[in-house]
Amino acid sequence: xxxxxxxxxxxxxxxxxxxxxxxxxxxxxxxxxxxxxxxxxxxxxxxxxxxxxxxxxxxxxxxxxxxxxxxxxxxxxxxxxxxxxxxxxxxxxxxxxxxxxxxxxxxxxxxxxxxxxxxxxxxxxxxxxxxxxxxxxxxxxxxxxxxxxxxxxxxxxxxxxxxxxxxxxxxxxxxxxxxxxxxxxxxxxxxxxxxxxxxxxxxxxxxxxxxxxxxxxxxxxxxxxxxxxxxxxxxxxxxxxxxxxxxxxxxxxxxxxxxxxxxxxxxxxxxxxxxxxxxxxxxxxxxxxxxxxxxxxxxxxxxxxxxxxxxxxxxxxxxxxxxxxxxxxxxxxxxxxxxxxxxxxxxxxxxxxxxxxxxx
Amino acid sequence: xxxxxxxxxxxxxxxxxxxxxxxxxxxxxxxxxxxxxxxxxxxxxxxxxxxxxxxxxxxxxxxxxxxxxxxxxxxxxxxxxxxxxxxxxxxxxxxxxxxxxxxxxxxxxxxxxxxxxxxxxxxxxxxxxxxxxxxxxxxxxxxxxxxxxxxxxxxxxxxxxxxxxxxxxxxxxxxxxxxxxxxxxxx
Numbered sequence: 001x002x003x004x005x006x007x008x009x010x011x012x013x014x015x016x017x018x019x020x021x022x023x024x025x026x027x028x029x030x031x032x033x034x035x036x037x038x039x040x041x042x043x044x045x046x047x048x049x050x051x052x053x054x055x056x057x058x059x060x061x062x063x064x065x066x067x068x069x070x071x072x073x074x075x076x077x078x079x080x081x082x083x084x085x086x087x088x089x090x091x092x093x094x095x096x097x098x099x100x101x102x103x104x105x106x107x108x109x110x111x112x113x114x115x116x117x118x119x120x121x122x123x124x125x126x127x128x129x130x131x132x133x134x135x136x137x138x139x140x141x142x143x144x145x146x147x148x149x150x151x152x153x154x155x156x157x158x159x160x161x162x163x164x165x166x167x168x169x170x171x172x173x174x175x176x177x178x179x180x181x182x183x184x185x186x187x188x189x190x191x192x193x194x195x196x197x198x199x200x201x202x203x204x205x206x207x208x209x210x211x212x213x214x215x216x217x218x219x220x221x222x223x224x225x226x227x228x229x230x231x232x233x234x235x236x237x238x239x240x241x242x243x244x245x246x247x248x249x250x251x252x253x254x255x256x257x258x259x260x261x262x263x264x265x266x267x268x269x270x271x272x273x274x275x276x277x278x279x280x281x282x283x284x285x286x287x288x289x290x291x292x293x294x295x296x297x298x299x300x301x302x303x304x305x306x307x308x309x310x311x312x313x314x315x316x317x318x319x320x321x322x323x324x325x326x327x328x329x330x331x332x333x334x335x336x337x338x339x340x341x342x343x344x345x346x347x348x349x350x351x352x353x354x355x356x357x358x359x360x
Numbered sequence: 361x362x363x364x365x366x367x368x369x370x371x372x373x374x375x376x377x378x379x380x381x382x383x384x385x386x387x388x389x390x391x392x393x394x395x396x397x398x399x400x401x402x403x404x405x406x407x408x409x410x411x412x413x414x415x416x417x418x419x420x421x422x423x424x425x426x427x428x429x430x431x432x433x434x435x436x437x438x439x440x441x442x443x444x445x446x447x448x449x450x451x452x453x454x455x456x457x458x459x460x461x462x463x464x465x466x467x468x469x470x471x472x473x474x475x476x477x478x479x480x481x482x483x484x485x486x487x488x489x490x491x492x493x494x495x496x497x498x499x500x501x502x503x504x505x506x507x508x509x510x511x512x513x514x515x516x517x518x519x520x521x522x523x524x525x526x527x528x529x530x531x532x533x534x535x536x537x538x539x540x541x542x543x544x545x546x547x
Contacts, residue, residue, distance in 0.1 A: 118394045161396070162416075165387025228393035233413040236388070256392045272391060282391040 010050045010332055012058065014072050015041050025049060026076040027125035046069065069359065081344050081352050086342065089155065091197050092175065101151040101177065106140035108133055109156065112315030116256060117307065120161040122170070132312070133159035137176055138257065139318040142286065145178055145329055146321035153177035155336070166348050167278060167338060169357050175339075178286075178331035184269050187283045187332045188246050193258040193271045195244065195280070196333065198343045203244040203275070210250050211267070215236075224253040240277035247272045257296075258284035273334070275342055283332030362420040364397045366369035372404070372423040375412075379404040379423035379476045388413075403482050404474070426475045427484075432465045440465065442483075443471060455481050463518035464536050466491045485536040490545050491516055492531050509541075 013025035013032070018041055023034045025047065037054045040182055041047065044061030047054045067073050075082075078098070096103065113121035113132035121132040134140075137154045144152055158174040174281045179186055196202050196210075211229070214220045217238050218230035231247075239245050248271040255268030269285025287293055304311050340352045350356035362373060371382040371398075380401035387498070389395040395416040404407050414420075430442040439452040440462065450472070455462060461471075462485055472484040473512075497514035509521040520534065521543045531545040 116392055118389070118392060163387070163389060165389075168387055168389060223396065228390055229396070229413070229415065230395045231390055231393070232388055232398070234388075254392065280389060 008050070010048050010055065013047055013049045013054075014061075015043055015045045015047060015077065023054065025054070028079070029253055040107045043067070044072070045300070050348055060234045065271070073135075075354060077350065078354060080266075081340065081346070082354070084344055085340050085352065088198050088343065089336075092194065095193070095197060096153050099151065101153050104137075104141065104144055104149070104152045105156075106134075106137040106144075106154055108159075110134055110139075110315075111313065112139065112318065113312050115297050115302045115304070115314070115328070117300055117309065120163075120309075121312070122159050122161045133171075135160050136174065138165055138331065138333070141313050141331065142326055142329075143318060143321040145180060146326045151178070160335075161256060163180075164357060166350075167341075167342055169337070169349050169353070171357070171360075172349070173336040174333050175278055176331065176333040176338050179353060180329040182269055182328075182330040184248070184283055184285045184330055186199045187330050188271070188273070191246075191283075191332070191334065192244075195273075195275060195339070195342070198339050200343075205244045205246060206242050207246045207248055208242075209267070210254075210355065222251070222253070224251065225301070227251060228255060236274070236279075238279055239274045243276060245274045247274060255287070255296075257285070257287050257293075259287040259289075262353075269330075278338055278342065279335075280338055280342070281332050281334035283358060284330065285354060286326070286329050286331055288322060288326040288328060290319050293322055294319055362422055363433075364416050364418055364420075365471070366413050367397055367399060367414075371407055372425055373401070374421040374423040375401070375475075379425060379481065380410060383409075388390065392486070404476070426478075428473050428475060430471060430473045432469045432471065434467070435465070442471070445470065451480060453483070455523065457481065458483060461485055461536075463516055464489050464491070475502075486493075487535060487537060488533055488542065489536055490531050490533050491518070493526060493528055496522065496526060496528055499530075500524040504507050 009026055013027045015023060016031060023036045023041060025032055025034055034049060034052055034054050039057050041057065042061065043068065045057065046059040047056055048056035057131050061165040061292065109126055109131045111131060114135045119135045121135050124287055136158050141152055141154060149205050154176045156169050156174065159171050163170055192205055195352060211220060213235045214230055218234040221227060249261065250270040251265040252266050252268050255270055258268040258270035258279065261267045261269055271283050272279055273281040301311050337349045337352055341349065344352060346352060367381055367382055367385045369384065373380055374535060380403055383402050384401060384508045385399045387395065388398050397414045397416065399412050399414060400409060401412065416509040429445045431445055433441045433443055439454055440448055441452050443450045454525065457480055464485055466489060469489060470486065472481050474482045474484065492511045494515045497510050508524055510524055511519050512522040512526055513519050520539060521542055522532065524542060533542040533545050535542050
């Protein structure tokens with residue numbers, strides 16, 4: 001607002017509180033105090049203000065929901081976070097641009113969702129055909145890498161059914177990026193940079209393998225379900241004190257789409273980034289072998305059938321892309337909402353988005 | 361039976377035959393692993409806290425709890441006898457179950473008795489009770505504003521601080537949540 005005179009600018013505001021001699025209003029730039037006009041204003045009324053005075057009563061608030069559930073009230077509280085979110089997304093895009101990355105706009109609707117047993121895709125119909133909302137853009141992104149792109153990122157929504165909690169929303173903003181000819185360690189330094197960009201502070205990152213973590217806080221085992229349970233029950237609570245942690249070398253049974261480590265094929269090139277005990281990102285040295293990929297899909301489908309979960313068609317275009325030759329590459333997905341929680345020191349995704357699932 | 365998706369604060373369940381109430385919970389799910397619910401339960405009998413990590417889909421036993429309106433009859437010093445206001449059935453509660461509540465038990469006081477599998481595990485007092493003063497220093501007339509207090513012993517055996525104007529034989533209204541004197545009811 002450098003061109004216009006502050007005192008002549010009129011803006012919309014909401015009445016927050018009415019005291020005897022002063023009225024507090026919410027504006028897009030924060031809370032302001034105004035002298036009350038002769039009319040009887042109530043909390044929530046929409047007014048027009050100019051130079052610290054209410055000049056017009058635009059609309060009385062006749063909404064019937066409790067005030068905490070009214071959009072204007074919630075957005076008033078989330079607004080500072082929305083500014084930080086805008087700022088962070090801008091910085092991230094700038095950083096990727098400087099690193100010579102291409103932003104890719106991969107589909108959200110797909111006929112071939114991820115097959116992992118513990119990710120449940122949301123089904124819909126499009127033009128009378130069954131489609132799914134992506135649980136992650138990874139198949140499409142790897143098809144782009146196989147087609148010749150080298151550094152790509154996706155910044156957008158992903159969807160997972162049955163996930164709702166303080167740190168989980170069924171729709172969430174995901175940042176996923178890939179580098180060809182790169183190792184997990186390259187992605188780890190990317191994560192370090194991005195977390196520093198978001199929070200404005202440099203952290204000392206600790207690297208600890210899943211095996212080391214289990215030996216330290218749990219009981220090493222080969223059973224993948226038991227490993228996950230121990231990660232949740234014993235490891236994650238202890239990661240809080242370590243601050244910024246890369247949990248590395250997941251056992252082969254939990255490799256997902258990561259390649260196995262050549263020096264120890266019982267482990268994989270999969271890692272997760274945790275900050276203050278909250279899981280931020282999941283990265284892979286990617287599996288590029290089409291035969292092994294098909295076997296893993298078949299295993300996933302068999303486990304899905306055994307558990308009575310829905311099964312989906314394998315993504316043959318993706319397997320074809322691996323067959324055509326996927327260069328060695330590493331890729332990672334990072335939860336943007338959780339990164340913003342970290343940057344704004346909040347503990348609920350609901351506090352960093354405009355519309356939490358129950359109000360969507 | 362409850363499922364993990366039913367868990368919310370205040371949910372009452374049973375572990376090994378003991379009733380617990382949920383005081384905190386969080387849905388957790390590592391990126392590619394199965395989902396869990398981290399929970400914290402508090403025993404409704406002993407108050408001890410139990411942290412449990414439950415796998416999604418696990419089921420929990422509903423605690424069989426019942427609230428009954430009863431009135432206090434008398435005590436023999438170790439047990440306290442109550443009568444169901446509807447069917448006149450009498451039950452005895454031990455001092456352990458009553459804990460600190462026993463000091464507000466004036467004759468005929470209506471309380472809520474919480475039963476688990478038919479066994480009384482706690483009582484809920486009304487927020488306010490009216491009890492007679494049995495012993496205190498003589499009242500100071502007209503002194504209603506200084507805020508000074510003196511101890512007074514009540515007919516139930518409890519001792520509380522009361523304003524100086526209170527006399528023996530006064531009936532006092534007391535807040536059982538804060539153990540504070542509220543007002544004098546009548547003489």
